[in-house]
Amino acid sequence: MAIWIPDLSSREGPKYLRIVEAMAEDIATGRLAEGTRLLPHRELAYQLGVSPNTTSRAYAEAVKRALLKGEVGRGTFVRSSGADPAQAEPESLKRPESGPIDLSRNLPMPGFSEQHIRRVVAEIAKDTGLGSMLDYQTDTDLLHHRAAGQTWLARCGVASDLDCIVPVVGGQHGILSVLMALLQPGDLLLAEALTYAPVLAMAARLNLQAGAVAMDGNGVLPEAFEAWCRDAKPKAFYLTPTLQAPTTATLSEARRTRIAQIAAQYGVILIEDDVFGPLKSDKPTPLAQITPETTIYVTSLSKAVAPGLRVGFLKAPAKLAAALHHAVNLSVWMTPPLTLEVASRLIKDGTATEMTKQQQRIARQRQRLVQDILGMAAIPTPSDGFHVWLPLPEGWRADVFSSECARLSVRVSEARSFAMNASDAPEAIRLCVSHEANEERVQRGLEIIAGVLRQKPSGSSMVI
Template structure:
């Protein structure tokens, strides 16, 4: 094993990056040679006076950059000559960089999640925590996971405490849990006129009757919601006040107060889906702040950290928490302990905030590309969102536009995907900007979309 210890004195920046850069420099100047074994992480951490987690992250970063490779049970070695690892998708997410350009999936952009995950798992391996995640957890999961969840929710505007938070297997599972706890077969479930597409399948399986409520340019209409409550026996509303999908509308503070007032007047329960709430640097307070006894606030880390990290958070009033815990137990017995540990570690050590900031920056950059390329067309978007809503010109029918785009190698979703009844489908498509791993493919896809919008002579595709 090589006795190697970098000199980090008088250098500024994140320590794990400084170590990774020092490894690269040592390889370049010959002080580290091919097949040299690096120091054990614990030893190097001790010599540098750093945490094991920092050194683990540094080694993971060096592996990602192609400087090192690890061998199970043997250690970490300087990489030999040969092809460097593919880095089109820096997080290691397996997303194709060839073939059709996919604007249908509302996922976060690939970032540095893989390196962070490798470091966190290495840290767990060297601690006494790992074995605990192989056993059943207490009702609601480990207390430290709930404490981390509450800490994650507070910057969104909630005065959250650990005993008010319930963990789930992602936001979609959280939605299922909420419906199991708050509605009964045959109940009416109110939704926005355009809504999260899987709610239709969930309602069908739970035997709930969906009733769409009209929207305007500010989002869900308070007057229409009041009418729906008066004219039905609805007990629950599902809505997305922040960066609504597919329209990208964010309700104002005033609109949220109005919606909350209607809910209080009719004793209407609310499921507030806030999965995109991490994106805007400034945002109105959640509906849950205006109607705390009515509202289950639902979010997850999947849209801001990594979609494979299936951890969701529900913040709920006391009168609903027992039923929500029971629904979690019924549907999956317990939250995913190892994933919750990873998410909690990232929240408490600042990793989640760094990854979150990357998503904000990348979302802004991609929205700027879309605004430039689609200039002159009817685009509804938020500069901080992952998607945009493109209202089509009169000479295009949405399904024909979708088919034409697909023939040119670009996939989009039409408005029909997001409505309760097909007759209400708007002539528009949703374009998700962050799924593609590299911006060049985003640009290519948007330019194809722009070209189609400018065409006026598609026999068989035009509305007549």
């Protein structure tokens, strides 16, 4: 059988994704048959003239997409189309009731939101003002939506004038709007060394340079940020100070204060992603409250209230608000007024706060489950949220560990999925305990992971 070497010459984007795209295309056309054993990732790297980290990351992503499976001691193989129940919809966000246990997606619980949203939608249907929400608007037309955003921001610990609040279609749209509004092609965007992966895709799409700011176990290092500011000219620094994804670290007050000072000194815009902030019971002061003139604050109801409620708010320095309004208008013309109305009513009558408390209760319950099964020693940073950071024991590689979990029908995310530079990724795994609605499935998945942790890596034979 011929050895599979992908042709990447006509593809664009990150090299590891080019490999995955070529693989998916060749599987779909039959050029790469199911059951085919692929070259070890280091040998493929040699054949392609790329780094082993690139091919390792490509294989890990292909396992995550259910294109490949790794078998300990044997190698990496193209999955059989009929062997995996998830193969038909590898990218589906549906909550599984059977098949592989998905601990890779960081989504909150949806179950208890339906009754509240059903009630609010019924109230809106009876409202004489419904017609205005079915017409074209700008995000400045309905002031009471921004007033609701002001209330939500206050609950997040951020004070704001109405003119500085920009409604958006969830946190991800908010981040994209900020980058579109404030950065030009070629500008340098900094982010934590391990970060929210879509931000890197946004930076690439907007032709931005990207720089990784070093971290330790307590989060991003202020001195590393200052070194970038001193040696380069970053325009903005995107970071998640609270319940950082993927590491769960929460920056101390001291580090926040120092980062705020550095940003003010060098004129760098801080983009504070705080979508997980409402889940944190003892959250430190937001950067937007410490240095409001240099920070754009991003919050959302999707992580803390209901995942399908795609509503968020930006809080901008007054001098930047107009640019952000324009970016929202450019990208979606208007944040849908009807969805904003649902969110606004939930915020105004206190239901959103109660729904957040429910999310917090479930998060605490599932975090206790993690500690009971994996042990406190395995989890260096206990989390108030729905994700868990799991450094692997010595000898384990994250891609091999992820592949072994996938073989046992448990999906996890390895650190390289979040690394700005794959070579800097630690051997660690992120687990998410809320995508699975059935707690018994979460427990079973954690027990399988505990079993894999007890295995002894067998050195080079385990490398995929």
